[in-house]
Amino acid sequence: MSRDIETILDHCIEEMQAGRSMDALLEEHPDMADKLRPLLEVVDGLQTLPDPPLVIGDLMSALTRTVNAQDPPQRERPRSKVAWFSHPILMRVAAGFALVFALGLGSTVASANTVPGDFLYPVKRLVEKVRLVFSVNNNEAELRITFSEERFAEGLKKYYQDGVVDDALFKQMLEEAKLALDEALELPPEEQTTLISRVGYLAAHQKNVIETMSQSASPATKKALEPFAEMCGRRMRWMEGMMRDAQMASPTCPNCSQSGLERAGSTDNARDSNTDSPRRSMGEWMQMCPNWN
Amino acid sequence: MPTAKTTAESIEPWLGGAREKDPEALSKLCAYCYPMILRFMHYRVGADRAGDLAGEVILRVMHSIDKQHGRFEPWLFRIARNVIIDSARYNRARPESELTDDMAENLTDGKKTSEAAGVRLDVQAALSEASEEHREFLTLKFVQGLTNSEIGEITGQSANALRAMQFRALKAMRDNMKPERMCQ
Structure with a gap:
């Protein structure tokens, strides 16, 4: 009898997990329904337990505490310790997590000022990716803007530190801004406007800074920087057109009543190229996003 | 998730x-x-x-x-x-099967929740009171959704042993839950 009910219970659970209702299953086993029902109700209760709150800080701090523990509860500790510190990526990840925790989560971290080639740079990028994966709602667009700013800051630092224009960083800067717009289009109109404006300002700022850099640069460097300044300018004009067609108000300066992008010098060309054009949808504008390819 | x-x-x-x-x-x-x-x-x-x-x-x-x-x-x-x-x-000194502060807080909050939520909290409390062996099985099977075969790979138990444990664990859970919550 006991064996029978175990087998039948297992069968009912499988069927319930496949989508059949409890009542339908109990009808198949009327002689055992009284015994099965309470057990299947427990199964139902267990399967609908809520998810615990997910905070990325938990992951970071937990990893850090584990790495920092003086006497960690690891069974294979002697062997793993050697392997761990012999592996550069994992050592850097551990060091990064340790520093994130030591300096306070959410604040400036030790890897934050790193550039490609630095010891902790891969940690910075890994943490960015983890933040992105755990992002919610409009957070992903915000993060993409932050990453674009980060790549730009890294490009500047690399330039002033080593005199090198790192093409890859400037391209990633533009790509992150484009991804921010992609994400922004999924948001409600009000948040969409704010985020698109921010990406517009970012492009204007990046263009201005790159042009300023160019003024004191060698001819070779100037030539290397030129396409990025030009691309930022094209993006600004493109966004101005997009915002006008979507009837979004560009943020206005309270003193001169010019829009933000007008002050950044983008609107003349935008008007020239788009005034007579038919109104386009946001999707059509996104397909026209100036890019490298 | x-x-x-x-x-x-x-x-x-x-x-x-x-x-x-x-x-x-x-x-x-x-x-x-x-x-x-x-x-x-x-x-x-x-x-x-x-x-x-x-x-x-x-x-x-x-x-x-x-x-x-x-x-x-x-x-x-x-x-x-x-x-x-x-x-x-x-941490041998720290018993694992205590009702945690968080779970206890949830149970107090449960006063203002619906009957369904009450049942859920009962399930949660009963799970926290289950034996180590039962809690491991119940969590793997019903919270994580693993199959008996996958659980067997983890714990080294046979399919028959797991079926028997499933019955015992669910029965113990039911016995730990408030009778008035269960459908008669």
């Missing part, structure tokens, strides 16, 4: 990169495993220790992913199981 059932196949493309310690693949693997392990730990050892132990699991996963072969979820939960065992050895 991913469960073993819903996303098992989606990690396949990253596993190769993760085994090569590629940061991009490692971050995806970490993002896939962490919510799942956190959920498992939450119901297995309680909210107060779940974050710590889930972090330890992720660290061991990252450390030994290059040696992983076979089905991923049983491998992952074997690590989780070992972490709990090692932690229990390390």
Whole structure:
């Protein structure tokens, strides 16, 4: 009898997990329904337990505490310790997590000022990716803007530190801004406007800074920087057109009543190229996003 | 939040990169495993220790992913199981099966919830009072959605033994729950 009910219970659970209702299953086993029902109700209760709150800080701090523990509860500790510190990526990840925790989560971290080639740079990028994966709602667009700013800051630092224009960083800067717009289009109109404006300002700022850099640069460097300044300018004009067609108000300066992008010098060309054009949808504008390819 | 059932196949493309310690693949693997392990730990050892132990699991996963072969979820939960065992050895003075502060708080909050939520809280409380062996099985099977065959890979028990334990564990749970919550 006991064996029978175990087998039948297992069968009912499988069927319930496949989508059949409890009542339908109990009808198949009327002689055992009284015994099965309470057990299947427990199964139902267990399967609908809520998810615990997910905070990325938990992951970071937990990893850090584990790495920092003086006497960690690891069974294979002697062997793993050697392997761990012999592996550069994992050592850097551990060091990064340790520093994130030591300096306070959410604040400036030790890897934050790193550039490609630095010891902790891969940690910075890994943490960015983890933040992105755990992002919610409009957070992903915000993060993409932050990453674009980060790549730009890294490009500047690399330039002033080593005199090198790192093409890859400037391209990633533009790509992150484009991804921010992609994400922004999924948001409600009000948040969409704010985020698109921010990406517009970012492009204007990046263009201005790159042009300023160019003024004191060698001819070779100037030539290397030129396409990025030009691309930022094209993006600004493109966004101005997009915002006008979507009837979004560009943020206005309270003193001169010019829009933000007008002050950044983008609107003349935008008007020239788009005034007579038919109104386009946001999707059509996104397909026209100036890019490298 | 991913469960073993819903996303098992989606990690396949990253596993190769993760085994090569590629940061991009490692971050995806970490993002896939962490919510799942956190959920498992939450119901297995309680909210107060779940974050710590889930972090330890992720660290061991990252450390030994290059040696992983076979089905991923049983491998992952074997690590989780070992972490709990090692932690229990390390903190022998701390009983694992206490009702955690967090769970107790949830139960108090439960006064203002619906009948369905009341049943859920009863299930949660009964789970926290279950024996270690039962709680491990119930969490793997019903909270994580693993099959008996996958659980067998983790615990080393036969299909018959697991079926018998399933019956005993659910019966014990039911006995621990408030009778008035259960349908008669």
